[in-house]
Amino acid sequence: MFKTRITELFGIEHPVIQGGMQRVSTAELVAAVANAGGLGFLSALTQPTPAALAEEIARTQTMTNKPFGVNLTILPSITPPPYEEYAQVIIDSGVKIVETAGRSPKPFMAAFKEAGIKVAHKCTSVRHALKAQEVGCDAVIIDGFEAAGHPGEDDIPSLVLLPRTVDALDIPVIACGGFSDGRGLAAALAMGAEAVSMGTRFLGTVEAPVHQNLKDKLLEGSELDTQLIFRKFRNTARVYRNSVAEEVVSIEQKKDTEFSDIAELVSGKRGAKVLETGDMEHGIWWAGMSQGLIYDIPTVDVLVKRIVSDAYEIVQGRLAKLISA
Incomplete structure (x- = not known):
């Protein structure tokens, strides 16, 4: 298309x-x-x-x-x-x-x-x-x-x-x-x-x-449910807002914080456990603001075809109708 x-x-x-x-x-x-x-x-x-x-x-x-x-x-x-x-x-x-x-x-x-x-x-x-x-x-x-x-x-x-x-x-x-x-x-x-x-x-x-728990969190979450971390270290990262992300921000806000003070909380091993076990408060995990627009968990085939067909309908249908002769 x-x-x-x-x-x-x-x-x-x-x-x-x-x-x-x-x-x-x-x-x-x-x-x-x-x-x-x-x-x-x-x-x-x-x-x-x-x-x-x-x-x-x-x-x-x-x-x-x-x-x-x-x-x-x-x-x-x-x-x-x-x-x-x-x-x-x-x-x-x-x-x-x-x-x-x-x-x-x-x-x-x-x-x-x-x-x-x-x-x-x-x-x-x-x-x-x-x-x-x-x-x-x-x-x-x-x-x-x-x-x-x-x-x-x-x-x-x-x-x-x-x-x-x-x-x-x-x-x-x-x-x-x-x-x-x-x-x-x-x-x-x-x-x-x-x-x-x-x-x-x-x-x-x-x-x-x-894990299915992560997919369920995406369905439950909104565009407000992300957290910016590592701002203090000029390595900003956007993650899902959970207790670990909030703890990281709290530590960052202290005057003399160094990255070593949060390193264990944000370790890749902890993040991997989130994906594998579904314990959504075990570590940090990536999520963008677009999670606020996730309303279902389709197959990839359904998702891609829907995105393309909806975009085509917008371009050829709704927007075309806005053009006056």
Whole structure:
């Protein structure tokens, strides 16, 4: 129904993308998105080793013959993962689409380009998007302030950040942050985006490999039920508002707080237990403001097709009727 530079670039049917989510973007979810005509991204660092990533890619390839990609998030660390090895696994696997996030993908671009891989870099500001274009990225995913995860420090919502980025760039822009339905897709396309990328909405699907309690929380929650943490450390993160997130904010507000004072509360191991056991107060977990627009837990196929058909009806129906002769 919709043909954009992104659908053409990645060879997908619909301009609907499932972003890479730590511990969530595994073969079952990614293949379901691909089979529905969208684009899903495996999360490379969800896999404990490069060899495990190779196995997960191969497993996904047995579940779909349609395009899918791999997310490689590059973060500063005292003991960083073997990013070069993960990148080589992606290249060797034959995957042709990569979503990068965190630091600049520049160190990997030559190898990706030589392998014919298209790269979309996730950014939270126009200045970073321009840098991604400069280093050779094929597309940019721009995160508005509504997004789950790390929305940057500028606090600019999608309604302003998205068209600003479109105005500044020549390469196609993918909208992220606050998008969950056909209305969001229609709005993003109207603002110049070539697709939408969603994380929180795909958490609320049958195929998402998380405990049912988390999906129920998304249904119960509203746009008010997220919490910004790490503001003090200029590494802002948006998570679901639970007792752990509120405790983290309380500690941050103390004068001499250091990250070590909250490190145990926000550990990845505790967050993993939330997803696995359904104990929603055991740790922090990511959720965007778009959870306020989640009213059901459909299959991925139903969700993608509904988003596209609703957007098409808005563009061809309701908006067309507003134009006077």
